[in-house]
Amino acid sequence: MIIRICLLTLYGFCSAVLAAEQNLLDSAEQAILYVVGDDVQKQPYEELDLQALEDAADILSRTIEYYDLPLERNLFVHQVFIKALTILNFARMELDQNVHIEQLERGLKKVDELLEHNPNISDFGDLLFESGHIARFLLEAPRLGYQYWHLCAKHAHAGCMNILAFNYFSGGYGIRQDIEKSYYWHNQTYLTGTRFHCAGVYSARIAREILFLFPEVSDDKKWQDWSPEIDELIRQLEENDEANIANMCGKGQSLLKQYLYELTDNNKPNVALLEHAKNIIKSAQTSENEGELIESFEIIGRADFFDKSLNLLQKIEDPFAKCNIAFNHTLYSQALKATQHSDAVFSIMSALDSEICKQNITSIELMRTKGTW
DSSP states (O other), X not given: OOOOOOOGGGHHHHXXXXXXXXXXXXXXXXXXXXXXXXXXXXXXXXXXXXXXXXXXXXXXXXXXXXXXXXXXXXXXXHHHHHHHHHHHHHHHHHTTOOOOHHHHHHHHHHHHHHHHHOTTOOOOTTHHHHHHXXXXXXXXXXXXXXXXXXXXXXXXXXXXXXXXXXHHHHOBTTBOOOHHHHHHHHHHHHTTTTTTTTHHHHHHHHHHHHHHHOGGGOSSOOHHHHHHHHHHHHHHHHXXXXXXXXXXXXXXXXXXXXXXXXXXXXXXXXXXXXXXXXXXXXXXXXXXXXXXXXXXXXXXXXXXXXXXHHHHHHHOOOHHHHHHHHHHHHHHHHHTTOHHHHHHHHHHHHTSOTTTTHHHHHHHHHHHHXXXX
16 A cells, blocks of 8 residues: 555645545446446447546556555456456457557556566466457467466466467467377366366367377377266256256267267267257257258258258358358268268368368368378
8 A cells, every 4th residue: 555654734635645545446446347347248349438448447557556455456456457458459459440559568567567476376367368368369479378378277277278278289379289288278178177167068078079080199098988077067067057958068069079979980870869969959949040050960960961061051151150060061971981072061161260160170181181081
C-alpha cells in the first residue's frame, strides 16, 4: 500500500490522498465486475463497448501500478486485466481496427514482473493462458506465446497443455513437430480427469487416435486401452450433469471412431457399436439444419456411402464440422481400401482453412509419408 505520512499540518492533503486511493480501489472493483460480467463475456465483438472495456483495463493497470496488493488478490487483478486486454484487442482485430501493440506489450511486462517477484506461484489460473494468446496471435510472437504456455502447462493448466499437445502434433509457428510430445501432453490433459469438464475426454480421444495411427509412440499402451478410460470419464461427467448428458463430450463421435479403428484392424464391422454411435449423435440433434451433418454420419456403413459421401461433405457449411466428418469418411474409405475415394475426400479437406483442419490434414500427410495410406 502507498506509504502515508500524515502530519497534522498536512491533514487535508492526506485526506485527499486517502480518498483518491479509495476511489481507485472502488473503481477497480467495478472494473473487475464489468470485465467478468455478461456485458463483456457473453457479447459478440461487434456489440462490445470498446471504450468502456478500455477504461476498465486502464483502471486495473493503474491499480496494479499503485498498490502492493496481497499476492492472491494481485494475481486475480492481473488475470482480469490481461483478460480485458485480450478481449479488447481481439475485438479490434475482428472489427478491422488497429491492435494496440504498446498497450499489449505493457500488459505482458506487468505479467513478467509478477512472475519475477513471485517465482513460487503455482496457481496461474488463466493468466499465462491469455498471455500466450496475446503473444502468439496479437503480437505475432509465437515463441514468446509458447514460453507462457509451457510455463502454465507445467502446472497442469488444461488449456495450455491442450495447446502444446495439438501444436506439437502439426509443428510450425515457433514449435517443432514432435508426435511423442503431442501424445505426452494429451496424456497429461487426460490425467486432469473431469476437473476441466470435457478437456480430459477430448485429449484422451486424440491420444487414442495417435496410437491408432502411430502405435510406435508408446511401448506400453495400445489404442484399444484408451476406450474404457474415455468411457469412464464420460460416465463420471454424465453422473454429475444429468441435465446435459445427450452426447456428452462427443460420446457418439468417440464411439464412431472406435468402430472405424476396429474395422480397420479386424476387417469386421461391429454393427451394434456403429448403430449405438449413430443413435447418440442423432439424439443430440438440435435443429433440422443439422440434417446434412446427421446424414453424413448416417451413411457410414451403408451401401450408398460412396455415392453420397462427397456431395454431402460439399454441402456442410461449418468448416470445423466438415473437417472432422471428412476425416471419418477418410478412415472409412481407408478401412475398405478405397484409396481413390479417400484422395477425393482429402481434396475437400485441403480446401479448408489450414488452421481449422490442421490436425486431420497433418494426420493424413504423415500416414502418406509412412506409406500406410
